[in-house]
Amino acid sequence: MANAINKIKKLELSEEEKRKKELMEMQEALVDNKSAILESLKLMRHMEDKGILPLLNGLVGQGDKVLNVFVKATDKEENTNALRNLLLMVGMLGTINVKELEPILLKMNRGIERVAEQKDTDKKTGLFELLKSLRDPEVNRAITLMLTFLKGVGEETGHKEKNTGQESDERAEIKNR
Incomplete structure (x- = not known):
């Protein structure tokens, strides 16, 4: 075996x-x-x-050296605030409705084009010319848009604010004075 x-x-x-x-x-x-x-x-x-x-x-x-420099730079209050503001602005960009903003931006561009075409003169607009221009449909439409915009800016938006830190408390304290 x-x-x-x-x-x-x-x-x-x-x-x-x-x-x-x-x-x-x-x-x-x-x-x-x-x-x-x-x-x-x-x-x-x-x-x-x-x-x-x-x-x-x-x-x-x-x-290590780069990280040390970065940490020292962000340790400064103004840089910390800048980073916080940058993050807040990036977050706000996501809330902008581009479809609604586009026509307004196009109108603003057209207004800037007209101002650029206008020669710089010392001519002053009088009260009667100002009142007469209110009959112009384009001027009237622009004033209506501006007033609507100002109403929107004046609305209370505190309930939508995401930044509820110390800055908001300080603003509320100033408002109550």
């Missing part, structure tokens, strides 16, 4: 065989991801051309 196997000896690959196996795995991965790798290389080339890669390398290489 045969003797029982007590030890299993694993087949160990030499260093050269391990390297060949890893090289084959890498080649297969390169072939499988060819388009992604080519696009990544294009992106890296553009970043190199624009000087972004050296900048990123410098930032990563000096990470």
